[in-house]
Amino acid sequence: MDAIMLQEKLVERLLCPRVRTARQKEKQYVGFATLPNQVHRKSVKKGFDFTLMVAGESGMGKSTLVNSLFLTDLYKERKLLNAEERINQTVEIIKHTVDIEEKGVKLKLTIVDTPGFGDAVNNNECWKPITDYIDQQFEQYFRDESGLNRKNIQDNRVHCCLYFIPPFGHGLRPVDVEFMKALHEKVNIIPLIAKADCLTPNEIKKLKDRIREEIDKFGIKVYQFPECDSDEDEEFKQLDKELKECTPFAVIGSNTVVEARGQRVRGRLYPWGIVEVENQSHCDFVKLRNMLIRSHMHDLKDVTCDVHYENYRAQCIQEMTSKLAQDNRMESPIPILPLSTPDVETEKLIKLKDEELKRMQEMLNKMQQQMHDKEQ
Amino acid sequence: MCRGAVLMKADLSCTLLTMAANEHEEKRNLELGGHVGFDSLPDQLVSKSVAQGFCFNILCVGETGIGKSTLMNTLFNTTFENEEASHYQSEVQLRPQTYDLQESNVNLKLTVVHTVGFGDQINKGQSHKPILDYIDAQFERYLEEELKIRRSLFNCHDTRIHICLYFIAPTGHSLKSLDLVTMKKLDSKVNIIPVIAKADTVSKSELDKLKIKIMSELVSNGVQIYQFPTEDEAVAEINTSMNTHLPFAVVGSVEDVKVGNKMVKARLYPWGSVQVENENHCDFVKLREMLLRVNMEDLREQTHARHYELYRRCKLEEMGFKDTGPDSQSFSLQETYEAKRKEFLVDLQRKEEEMRQMFVSKVKETEAELKEKEKELHERFEQLKRMHQDEKKNLEEKRRDLEEEMNAFNRRKVAAETLMGQALQGCSQPFKKDKDKKNFFSLPSACSLTSGRNLN
Numbered sequence: 001m002d003a004i005m006l007q008e009k010l011v012e013r014l015l016c017p018r019v020r021t022a023r024q025k026e027k028q029y030v031g032f033a034t035l036p037n038q039v040h041r042k043s044v045k046k047g048f049d050f051t052l053m054v055a056g057e058s059g060m061g062k063s064t065l066v067n068s069l070f071l072t073d074l075y076k077e078r079k080l081l082n083a084e085e086r087i088n089q090t091v092e093i094i095k096h097t098v099d100i101e102e103k104g105v106k107l108k109l110t111i112v113d114t115p116g117f118g119d120a121v122n123n124n125e126c127w128k129p130i131t132d133y134i135d136q137q138f139e140q141y142f143r144d145e146s147g148l149n150r151k152n153i154q155d156n157r158v159h160c161c162l163y164f165i166p167p168f169g170h171g172l173r174p175v176d177v178e179f180m181k182a183l184h185e186k187v188n189i190i191p192l193i194a195k196a197d198c199l200t201p202n203e204i205k206k207l208k209d210r211i212r213e214e215i216d217k218f219g220i221k222v223y224q225f226p227e228c229d230s231d232e233d234e235e236f237k238q239l240d241k242e243l244k245e246c247t248p249f250a251v252i253g254s255n256t257v258v259e260a261r262g263q264r265v266r267g268r269l270y271p272w273g274i275v276e277v278e279n280q281s282h283c284d285f286v287k288l289r290n291m292l293i294r295s296h297m298h299d300l301k302d303v304t305c306d307v308h309y310e311n312y313r314a315q316c317i318q319e320m321t322s323k324l325a326q327d328n329r330m331e332s333p334i335p336i337l338p339l340s341t342p343d344v345e346t347e348k349l350i351k352l353k354d355e356e357l358k359r360m361q362e363m364l365n366k367m368q369q370q371m372h373d374k375e376q
Numbered sequence: 377m378c379r380g381a382v383l384m385k386a387d388l389s390c391t392l393l394t395m396a397a398n399e400h401e402e403k404r405n406l407e408l409g410g411h412v413g414f415d416s417l418p419d420q421l422v423s424k425s426v427a428q429g430f431c432f433n434i435l436c437v438g439e440t441g442i443g444k445s446t447l448m449n450t451l452f453n454t455t456f457e458n459e460e461a462s463h464y465q466s467e468v469q470l471r472p473q474t475y476d477l478q479e480s481n482v483n484l485k486l487t488v489v490h491t492v493g494f495g496d497q498i499n500k501g502q503s504h505k506p507i508l509d510y511i512d513a514q515f516e517r518y519l520e521e522e523l524k525i526r527r528s529l530f531n532c533h534d535t536r537i538h539i540c541l542y543f544i545a546p547t548g549h550s551l552k553s554l555d556l557v558t559m560k561k562l563d564s565k566v567n568i569i570p571v572i573a574k575a576d577t578v579s580k581s582e583l584d585k586l587k588i589k590i591m592s593e594l595v596s597n598g599v600q601i602y603q604f605p606t607e608d609e610a611v612a613e614i615n616t617s618m619n620t621h622l623p624f625a626v627v628g629s630v631e632d633v634k635v636g637n638k639m640v641k642a643r644l645y646p647w648g649s650v651q652v653e654n655e656n657h658c659d660f661v662k663l664r665e666m667l668l669r670v671n672m673e674d675l676r677e678q679t680h681a682r683h684y685e686l687y688r689r690c691k692l693e694e695m696g697f698k699d700t701g702p703d704s705q706s707f708s709l710q711e712t713y714e715a716k717r718k719e720f721l722v723d724l725q726r727k728e729e730e731m732r733q734m735f736v737s738k739v740k741e742t743e744a745e746l747k748e749k750e751k752e753l754h755e756r757f758e759q760l761k762r763m764h765q766d767e768k769k770n771l772e773e774k775r776r777d778l779e780e781e782m783n784a785f786n787r788r789k790v791a792a793e794t795l796m797g798q799a800l801q802g803c804s805q806p807f808k809k810d811k812d813k814k815n816f817f818s819l820p821s822a823c824s825l826t827s828g829r830n831l832n
Contacts, residue, residue: 059547083551083593121553122499168545168574169441173463175498198546198577200645268579271656273648281646 004280006235047106049155050297053187054111055130055179056164057118058086060194065162065253066111068266068277069289073255074098074111081119091116091129112158118175127179134158134186138312157309160223160292160300161187164194165248171210172218180220186308188223188300190292191215196250196283197268197275204250211248222247225291226299243291249284252277429483431534432672433514435470435566436488437507437558438543439495442573446628447541448488450641450652451664452477455630456488465493468506472535487535500554504561511537511565515687522688536684538675539602539667540566543573544623548582550589559599565683567602567675569667570594575625575658576643576650583625590623604666605674618666624659627652 054062063075074096081089094113099106114130137156144153161183165176180189191211196204215222225244254277258267266277277285292300436444445458456475472489489510494503514536521532540562544555562568570590572578578586594601601622604615629652633642641652652660667675696716 057547058552059545059549061548080549083553083556084597087553087557089553119553121557122501124499126498166545167577168439168443169463170460171463173440173496178498195546195577197645198574200643270576270579270648270650272576272650273645275645275647 006239009235044105047108048297049108049110050301051110051112051156051158051160052292053114053130053134053158053161054164055114055117055161056194057166058115060164060166061251061253062113062162062164062194064255065164065192065194065251065285067255068253068285069292070098070100070109072098072100086116086119087121089116089120091126093129093133110156117179123175126175127182130179131182131186134183135312138186138309139316141309142313142316157304158187159304161189163189163191165191165211167193167195167199167207167250171207172214177214177218177220180215180222181218184221185311188303188308189220190223190288191248192288193248193250195252197252199250208246208248208250223300223303225296243287246284246287249288251285251288252283253285426482428530429485431485431487432676433487433535433537433539434489435491435507435511435537435540436543437491437494437540437562438573439545440493442543442545443628444490444541444543444573446630447543447571447573447626449630450628450660451668452486458490461490461492463493463496465496467497468493468503470506470510472510485533489537495554503554504558507558508561508565511562512687515684516691518684519688519691536679537566538672538679540568542568542570544570544590546572546574546578546586546625548578548586550586551593556593556597556599559594559601560597563600564686567678567683568599569602569663570623571663572623572625574627576627576645578625587621587623587625602675602678604671611670614665614670618662621659621662624663624666626660626663627658628660 052066054066056062058080067073067075092115094115095110096113097108097110099108101107112133117126117130120126134157137158141153141155141157144150163176163180165172180191183189193199193204193207193211199207225240252268252275254266254268254275256266256268257264258269258274260267260274260276265279268275268277276282280286434448436448438444440461440463445456449455454477456473458473469492470489471492472487474485474487477484477486491507497503518532518534518536521527521529542555542559542562544551559568559570572583572586572590575583604611604619606612606616606619627643627650629641629643629650631641631643632639633644633649633651635642635649635651640654642649643652650657652658655661696712
């Protein structure tokens, strides 16, 4: 119970920064301390959006987990393929968009599904459709951002990718490594151990250590939680540290509600016991949910915008300018060119101004000279 | 029913033959007057087999980490040494290990073959090949032993795979595409029993759905898994009921956990413990019954009678042996063998001839080449010689010219000296001097002219 209370506190703290304004009452009150409130109000009015991608082999429990996370049923009519149909299956990208609301805060949630990943017999480059999709979203945003009318830009960039690692093996498999390496510089990857109810606590620990080791070994850059500020108090830091040591999260999902310990909870019913999804000693589902939704959702968006998108943009521009240098022609569809090659009018103006400046400089020099002479 | 009809047909043909052979003898059923004692024949057979020892070979096919080794340990209640496999094998390998086990007074030579690296590669199209090759290799080994002239079949260690346990990952939906492809390739070579591994991740309702889905997929794709035999009345009932429980959902564990007041094999979770030998929890007990306690001998028989015979037939047909010739008269193996041998020898001779001819022609070729080269060399030698001679001639001529010039020069010198002497003597004769001078100057030119002419 202690851990839960602490976590609640953590969540509160992140959501309500206004508590600090009380300290300012002694000094003369200017009033900009209400900025956070204003931001809060505006953002509630505007609404939020979030794009989450789930990737992993068929049958890892991705849909179940998404349903458990957002407490809805996103996958009503789903057609599952037979084994013989999957022998040569290619990866598809399917988007589900839902609008959900909680306490007046609206969230436009987009889940990007990748059915067919890792299911065929030959999985060479099965991650290509996924990387292409992510690049496409970046490109579209890039064009919109450089356009003339920027009022209603739709942000379809993928903010986070949950990658489901099967718990049946001894660690990461080659296809896992290749997928994460292809994507780690384009999107925030959060690896998860799926179907964790087939592992005893010891086995979970061993597998987590193994996976962390292999992630380091192969140089995969998964999403890192931001360091907490040094002026936070100990329990916050402790929680943060625990969270970091728990990765990758071992999760269980469930679509069904069962009766356990007198309450109705989401869980899985076995002859030997009941696994509760929200029980911290059973799995890390609660940690994942808190991290993903309650504390770090915005940070994920920020990292996507500030790091991944900027990398993409810089790369894109570099390619274009190097191509231009080769071609030596002013042929490019992106209208950011006005900055590097200004049009004729502004050029003229600039030239005029330059000349004026030069003239003035000369006059100044002359005057100085005259003064100098007079002195002498 | 079909099998019964076949048996009847066989019987009929048998009796027809015997009737054809001895038309006057009839098979009669006789009543025995007392206890003879041949009812101990099965016991004799049993004691002989026990003395010989039994042989059993299991092949475990499944992804890395799916629990093959743990299940083997649990089945045989012992710890087979097995190192953990890595996920990064570039291709599937098979690791056979043989153990000698003993229970009561029965010796069992158990060989367990694990697939290492199965399902780990990104391109799994060739995953089934090493497995098929291994199974064929064991059949081949037995076939060789059978075809030997001096053979010791009873002594030889039978390494043919009697049973293949295929471990299906419990993803909850259905078979994986790799599973389907592999099982399809293996079903005509070995007895397959599919098992759902790590079944403690599938809840009861999901399990029923999964089993139905898997069996329907296998049936619709024509995969023939091993069916427990239902002809023998002693085991018919249990076998038929077990056939409906396929594929078995198993959980393996070698750790003992205290449940109630007993120590049982189980897996301990925060929410409960999965007992391996509890029939409500998983089908491990069923698998053990079927595999070891009831049908082991039948598995061996099926391997020998069905899979091995099929392999043998295909192999011999490949080699060209036939049971019936073009005019549908039966050949004996010997005749076919003789024919084959003759063919082979003729072939061999032909090849020898070919090789010899090739050798001869090659030799001729090289000879011709060498001759040509020799000619060439000669030519060059001649050429050089000629050049050398020309040069020599040139030099000689030049030398002669030089000598002539020297002689001319010497003469001029002598003439000049004499003239000088004359001039000294007759100083008062200037005209003569001029004349002489003239003569003196014209002389060398005349000399040079003559010497020039001499050259030509």
